[in-house]
Amino acid sequence: MQCESIFNRRADVNDNIKPRAIIVGGSLAGLFNAIMLRSIGWQVDIFERTPHALESRGGGIVLQPEVELAFELAGLKDYPDLGVVSHERLFLNDDGSIAQRMHGQQTLTSWPMLYNTMRNAIPDDNYHLNSRLVSVSEEDDSKVTAVFEDGRVVTGDLLIGADGVNSTVRSLMLPGITPDYAGYVAWRGLVKEGELDPEVAELLSQRFVFHQYPGSHILQYLIPAPDGSTRAGDRYFNWVWYRNVSADDLPKLLTDRTGRSRPTSVPPGLAKQESVDEMHVAAKSQLAPQMARLVLATKEPFIQAILDLSVNRMVFGRVILTGDAAFVPRPHTAASTSKAAANAIDLAVALRHGDENLGTVLAHWEQRQIALGERLQSQGQMLGNRSQFPASAQ
Template structure:
């Protein structure tokens, strides 16, 4: 019988792992703690070659374009004037475009929502996953692809946790036709920035519509506004309209009206008119704390960590989805080989992925701290003690 992988986490990393392993003949089952279909709260993503390579390997053939192309990068001052323009073509996609494309490539029977992992047991080259529902599943490999709040990581490395960077990302999506004509004339077809030295940065680009449409008029404006927030102010910022305090982010629809009013007032005062118009038109802005995370290990017998469960780079690297894709593709290629026992192949995979993950996190930390003017205490590493996404 074909070997079986238990994938914990049904977001991008989990679906990348499931699709690439299915391609090499593994049986895969994906267990997601949310009982509902995952939504597009992640917003926009810069489409990187690693994602395309993983799609090609897995035989995923999108029906149409995977994103929206931009030609130039422009920089606006507070008055809304273009103060710099660089020709830098790229493609922007969205969380829901990538997720939907990968989800459709998997049979419904292998997706299991509403399953919360409680513990992991290993013996004799097998791994057992025990879920809160009472469900028990056994496989040849368990992949923790359950994000920055990874349960798998907490079981394997209980002392390793994400570290707050000192700033947050406010985000929003606006249907293309809802923006005024003057703003559209400046922002259409470009990747736009406003950067106030050491204080804030806002960026904007077009992404596919909620249904994946990439035709003009059917797309969405995606914006991200980075702002400093002291750590002791985070709990209040991340408290939703029901009074519940979240750990890392508030999803769309959770922001209290009073917080949304402050955000819009600040946008009127601080942002270029085009960016202010986007913030004002956003019905459900959301916010994410910017984190650093780097693990010292990714493999624990037949259990491994992948994507944001192992490394969380700053979004300025545009490397979050790309990192998960590279992890998943390299894992499938390692498991395809037959020259070594599986444990040796996993060890080789781990060494390469650890090095790449650390480099990406370090690069993102340097870039983000420089952009935002964040100063660190001497000896700061940005990673939990004991350890070595635009």
């Protein structure tokens, strides 16, 4: 494979002359960039704004080839089985009978599985919590400097904004560019395999199962346990239910049980009980029986607003945007995580074998990544609008 030969020729250079990357954002996009740049000999420091270790950011993830390629190219040879294999897709009728069966294997993984595998590859000295970015500057076009809230000043050769949909780096480079609400939310939840009714569990186990009805759909699949176990009994059923919510009603839904107003999501355990109760009533009347029982068995459902975000620039001198800081594809594409991996792989390849100056290398990288982001955004909008707003999508 051509990419393998590129990364096998990594140069051994002294640490004090290695180029240095400042990565803002310590979740998956930041970690993909970190493992890829380390694999080509760069020094890497990750700066995460939260003061504590990150917790699960959304449960299940459909494993795409870009993620596996990033792990392979980065030399993570000892990573475990990355997910649970689904052997077929089932589409249910309203009464729970099987409307359609499609054979084919797919691997389903989880945020903790990917996060922990990559985080364990980064030395603790290079992963900095409680690091809130304040400003970015380039003084002589040869270095970029980041200033953090606690007064730290860090200088490097490249600053990577991988800090998600509410990116500070994007707000500094492209003030006024913010995500747009798509008109619906995803209710999500996890149920441990042994805690679901056996009859329902038998139908749902190791299958990608859907129930579609006018203006909505729900899906589910098995994922590894939070500790990474893929053994039967340890795994979790992961479900996602898309429900239309007006922009006027969204702030109320995103106000958690403590009264805190949250911008884009309500974490597990913090959704207001009245919101959960309303969702349960709707599940009983709208979902196929197996899906309703799965939803009702969930102890701590959580909420994610579905957003659209795109930029027309990803490179600003020695500052770049990657992952959800630049483009947020809707989850129907199953491509947010794989896009972050693709951004990082292409960047490492470009930097490792770029014969031009850095500006030219990054300009070519930007062109390819914007094309990818725009394609995924268009695809996600088409899929989501067709599901949630079928009348207007015709």
